[in-house]
Amino acid sequence: MSSNSIGFVAPQRLKVSTPLDMMSGSVLPAYQLAYETYGELNEAKDNALLICHALSGNHHVAGFYEGDKNPGWWNEYIGPGKPIDTNDFFVVCSNNLGGCHGSSGPATVDPTTGKVYGPDFPIVTCKDWVASQNVLRQHLNIDCWAAVIGGSMGGMQVLQWSIDYPEKIKHAIVIAAAPKLSAQNIAFNEVARRAIMEDPDFHNGRFIEQHTIPKRGLALARMLGHLTYLSDDMMGEKFGRTLREGKLNYNYDVEFQVESYLRYQGEKFATKQNFDANTYLLMTKALDYFDPASEHDNDLAATLSTASAKFLVISFTTDWRFAPERSREIVKALLDNDADVSYAEITSQHGHDAFLLKNKHYEQVFSAYMARVKAGLSSELSGQNHD
Amino acid sequence: MSSNSIGFVAPQRLKVSTPLDMMSGSVLPAYQLAYETYGELNEAKDNALLICHALSGNHHVAGFYEGDKNPGWWNEYIGPGKPIDTNDFFVVCSNNLGGCHGSSGPATVDPTTGKVYGPDFPIVTCKDWVASQNVLRQHLNIDCWAAVIGGSMGGMQVLQWSIDYPEKIKHAIVIAAAPKLSAQNIAFNEVARRAIMEDPDFHNGRFIEQHTIPKRGLALARMLGHLTYLSDDMMGEKFGRTLREGKLNYNYDVEFQVESYLRYQGEKFATKQNFDANTYLLMTKALDYFDPASEHDNDLAATLSTASAKFLVISFTTDWRFAPERSREIVKALLDNDADVSYAEITSQHGHDAFLLKNKHYEQVFSAYMARVKAGLSSELSGQNHD
Numbered sequence: 214m215s216s217n218s219i220g221f222v223a224p225q226r227l228k229v230s231t232p233l234d235m236m237s238g239s240v241l242p243a244y245q246l247a248y249e250t251y252g253e254l255n256e257a258k259d260n261a262l263l264i265c266h267a268l269s270g271n272h273h274v275a276g277f278y279e280g281d282k283n284p285g286w287w288n289e290y291i292g293p294g295k296p297i298d299t300n301d302f303f304v305v306c307s308n309n310l311g312g313c314h315g316s317s318g319p320a321t322v323d324p325t326t327g328k329v330y331g332p333d334f335p336i337v338t339c340k341d342w343v344a345s346q347n348v349l350r351q352h353l354n355i356d357c358w359a360a361v362i363g364g365s366m367g368g369m370q371v372l373q374w375s376i377d378y379p380e381k382i383k384h385a386i387v388i389a390a391a392p393k394l395s396a397q398n399i400a401f402n403e404v405a406r407r408a409i410m411e412d413p414d415f416h417n418g419r420f421i422e423q424h425t426i427p428k429r430g431l432a433l434a435r436m437l438g439h440l441t442y443l444s445d446d447m448m449g450e451k452f453g454r455t456l457r458e459g460k461l462n463y464n465y466d467v468e469f470q471v472e473s474y475l476r477y478q479g480e481k482f483a484t485k486q487n488f489d490a491n492t493y494l495l496m497t498k499a500l501d502y503f504d505p506a507s508e509h510d511n512d513l514a515a516t517l518s519t520a521s522a523k524f525l526v527i528s529f530t531t532d533w534r535f536a537p538e539r540s541r542e543i544v545k546a547l548l549d550n551d552a553d554v555s556y557a558e559i560t561s562q563h564g565h566d567a568f569l570l571k572n573k574h575y576e577q578v579f580s581a582y583m584a585r586v587k588a589g590l591s592s593e594l595s596g597q598n599h600d
Numbered sequence: 601m602s603s604n605s606i607g608f609v610a611p612q613r614l615k616v617s618t619p620l621d622m623m624s625g626s627v628l629p630a631y632q633l634a635y636e637t638y639g640e641l642n643e644a645k646d647n648a649l650l651i652c653h654a655l656s657g658n659h660h661v662a663g664f665y666e667g668d669k670n671p672g673w674w675n676e677y678i679g680p681g682k683p684i685d686t687n688d689f690f691v692v693c694s695n696n697l698g699g700c701h702g703s704s705g706p707a708t709v710d711p712t713t714g715k716v717y718g719p720d721f722p723i724v725t726c727k728d729w730v731a732s733q734n735v736l737r738q739h740l741n742i743d744c745w746a747a748v749i750g751g752s753m754g755g756m757q758v759l760q761w762s763i764d765y766p767e768k769i770k771h772a773i774v775i776a777a778a779p780k781l782s783a784q785n786i787a788f789n790e791v792a793r794r795a796i797m798e799d800p801d802f803h804n805g806r807f808i809e810q811h812t813i814p815k816r817g818l819a820l821a822r823m824l825g826h827l828t829y830l831s832d833d834m835m836g837e838k839f840g841r842t843l844r845e846g847k848l849n850y851n852y853d854v855e856f857q858v859e860s861y862l863r864y865q866g867e868k869f870a871t872k873q874n875f876d877a878n879t880y881l882l883m884t885k886a887l888d889y890f891d892p893a894s895e896h897d898n899d900l901a902a903t904l905s906t907a908s909a910k911f912l913v914i915s916f917t918t919d920w921r922f923a924p925e926r927s928r929e930i931v932k933a934l935l936d937n938d939a940d941v942s943y944a945e946i947t948s949q950h951g952h953d954a955f956l957l958k959n960k961h962y963e964q965v966f967s968a969y970m971a972r973v974k975a976g977l978s979s980e981l982s983g984q985n986h987d
Contacts, residue, residue: 463624
């Protein structure tokens, strides 16, 4: 463990008994949120950051669990001296409702029936996630987030925060996201969902009761997802047409390294990571549904007109899942509102995955903006140091 | 039927008893080729064109079968007065070996065992296809093709013709193709293959003996393939985020038109079109294996140095499966050889599918080049008219 790591961490749980009115019209009478925090909340309670996770992410963003060699998914960016500096900030992340890592979701028990939710867990949206994260905010006695930060689906939650709770978010950091999915994005999600739902082990979503896992479908969905996270360039450089065994065998087994890599990613996701198939469906559905401008005649500027946060928008050159053009749509809408917005288009060959990976320019932009967030804290303004 | 259609057509069959030595090292002792011809072979026998088909195509390129409202797959481009004018040319197309529309393939009976080949049909490559098409050429008493023409996987066969039988091809028309698949291309093929092979109805390729069809896997493979044939722009324009029922239902059924469209395409392919799953595997494998430059230290110019055909290369602006850059690799290699090459990059919003669709600029370029092919026929050179 390096000196700039936050060390061992442990998840916490919040049980909520206030019903959640969901976008779909469903009501969740009670639910649980798994979350982690790093760093200390200052006396003014104004140094809290919320991290929102992406499709297959969870609340374990940074640090290590005891006995686990692998750190949280964004450990590169969160810790002492890192862009999100835990010496300065109190960092919070919760597992999204409908997830499969501790928050109420399809794999948990419905308290009203005593049975596993399975496919009966209600369809959840970005708006619902943000509403539940707001309950967590109140529980943690945080009046206003210094910043809400997220990449990909996490960036969509950041946008939703800026729209739904403008007075509760000072800075919005939206990374590798889009204001809504394109038809092509939805189509990729639909193929992934079909792969899961057509797997005979899916049992209409009741696979836990049937003691099965739709591994084949999940692995296919992950392979396809993974493919869209990588850039053509990066795959070319990393794999090219390299043969797995150095020669062609002319059979249906894996011939090329890239096939082997994708199969491994799919199998790991479906078996070792044991990701819940219903959660995968819910997350892709939430992505499809995200379209805040649809309530404002598809006018994104009008949608964001009540947002009072300052924005940092970041995109990556080779990201074809949510290309820079999609980030520019957000930037343009904010500029139309004369909002305070910074935008950086980072050169990277890593496609959509770039938002998770080390990159000097990305780190510099991120750190510089976080210094600005820090400079706005009351402790900094009054010249005090709460460290 | 319009006046510029070639009217009713019927397939023919060629039984070949000369063994085919295949690239994999396998030998096919005997085989059958289904093919169609349109127009008349002239006295000089020098007005013959070979059309090579793409992944899901077949030998029914143009005209109508009696009782079938739908014409062949390239009817827009082949017929009297069309870019490939059947008043001038004798047009030939065969179903690729390993196909499922009449040529020997996994769904046909192995004469040596009396059983359906299934997964035992040998792995077939572009080189093997071209070798079998050359047998058909000899059978039809054609000394040299006036042109070999193909789009996508068909374009790869054209390249292979120009390399393997340089003296048997005067013009090579390579449309929406690539000199080899990228890692991303292979990865998409691999996901499609996994979808088929993981379908419990696949039975390790022996589904015909089991009286099943791996419909779910085939439909998924087709959905994914189809997605990569369309451009993001075109999908955005055609479907956008249009809802199927005009409102959101917040369930796992289809919500968006694009989902409905893709599901329909997948189901049609797997049921109505009854495409053979083993053929799908073979065709995607042949695509993966295509890499003629691998035998020449990955030097495409050296690979094409013995080609003596004149070339027309065509690409489409929004094709991201085989993007214009891939066609330019071919053009550059040909220019390095001081070969006679014309290149056109056609503006189209239809992605890879554009090579099949009506497009004024495409038609003009195609027709102009075919006029040049025609001008080179002996009948034209001697001022005779065989019409």
